[in-house]
Amino acid sequence: MTAVVFPYLPPDDLLKAEEESNARELSWYLDSLQEKLAEFKAGLEDCYAKLSPVEDPESSTLVISTPKSELVKGHVTRVGTRVIKGSIYLRLKTLPPINLKLNESSPLLLPQLAHLRTLLNSALDSIDITLWTGDRHSGSFINSQLHLLHSILLEAASVLSGPTLNIRPGTPNPLPLAPRTSGEQGNPDNPPWYEIAPTPDTFVPPLPTNLSLHLLPTASSLILTLRVLEPTAVPESTFSKFATAIGAQRRLEHDEMDEVFVYKGEEVRVKEKVRVESGGDPVLLVLGVKLGSLVKGVEGCMCGLRAVMGVGEEEDD
Template identity: 30%
Template sequence: MRIEVYPKVSPEVLEREVQDATLRELAWLITEIQESLLSLRSGLEECLSLLAPSQPGSTLVLSTSRSEGLKGFVTRVGSGIVKGDMQVKMHGLANTKGLGYYRLQLSGQSETSLHLPQLTDCRNFVQSALTTLPSSASVQTQKSLSLPTKTASAVIDSKLLTSQLDSLLSDIRSARGILKATPKSNLFPYHAVDGGLFEPTLPENLALDVTIQDAAIVTEIRLLEYVNTPSAGYAGITAALAGMNIDQHLSNFNFREKIAGAFKGRKQTAAGAVDGGEEGVCVYKGVEVRVKERIRVESQDPSLMSVVAKLGALEHNLAMGRTSLEIVMRSGCSF
């Protein structure tokens, strides 16, 4: 792009005028962005209210789509599951006495709530973004300054505003990302729920995870089997050796036959365990286990969906302001 001025002026004067015009544009853009930041406060405060522990909370249904593996509900208040009732049907899991399923209950007492650390982290990031926003008094003071004063401090103000926008974008992206994906540290086998929160107490061979992914409450139940427990094959070998009478069975043929039968049973048992396991061997609570069966249910939370949508809109507006500021600053690279 070429700029022509009539009447003709020297290149030095033209360059100075272009730089002054860029500074005036930069000063105007800084004022506009600061005013737009004030409107972000209401959006962030709405997100905080949706994440706040307000009664009666959100009651979500748990239901597997094509089976009766998991039925029930959970109630979320703030960053914790305060109430829940789950009916679980899994092969190898004994039913509750008098019922055709295994029943897990979480009482409605606040001291027994199941904590969701993702929501606590999300709330902290939103709160951090709120503290980064400028106050209305400082914006009004900046707006009331004369144009020469704004122009003189435009370069310094633009750098400070860029740092402020980067901090806001980082907090909002982190808060939104937490509701979209679950850290590995909160997943099986690295994380274990306190079994004492439930009635009855969670069995040792049952792993329960309640996390958040894509603004949904994800409930995962795994039925475990221990890897280092004596298998049926070893039991068969022990029984064969214990029941062998040396006086009556001196034949090497009989001895080899019994040992071969015991190892055959062990091989079949081990193969069945490997084929039936959903995942490989892992360490859970300091013990090597294998997952025999897993149930996973996602329940969309309307409040969390609203928070993700609001944070996405705020992130988009901030990114547009950051890009506009960067373009103007780049055009005046000689500042």
């Protein structure tokens, strides 16, 4: 039995037949990608709708309370990219007890989710260009558009994932401390806590001037960080130094205790820091799963197109 193809083709004709077969396969694959791109668009539109600023069933009311203590007790309601209402009762060690209520006429914006919504809109634009404007029969064009879409989706997933929390034994904070994020190095779409502050009318009563309140969204919840600040220009009292030296008073330890920040134009230190994570946000959880699925789907299309075009990842890059 022979494995020779019958009828036998001369080398030149065989090469031509292979090229024609590859061209037909590439054309078929590019046509099938149009359906996949339409599916990606539908998934992105669903993700975009989940960050709509309109109050609807997609809103999430989340409990924010410290476990096994009364430091922080409360709840907030997130709709889209904003926290529209909530109430938080604080009993911090270095401040008198205070009950804060969010002013519903002045919602609290979450810039990270606003940036995520912008990225989703950019991803939708890139798909529209691929479907309706560019050359759908050009493998190189479709390949470059898939790379663009993939990079946007990776950034969106990164924005939603938030910081990674590191466990540090012995920390007094309710949650493990998190390292500095890229936003704390000047990213305008994810500004650090010391560059943003709620407006005076955001809470009733207004926040004390020496209290910073920062909300950070993650893939599954919101992280509330409270910081009691003290100006560096005010030296520590002699009594406080003596009480600390003899052990009668213990300094509240945290990861920012020896750092100096510029907050509202004034150099300050963080005297007390409390970090607490809200209950699970079902909308953010679904959004994270959908984004992860979209990333995997686009990666599969990129891999298939490389195989059909006969190029490797190195050549592709």
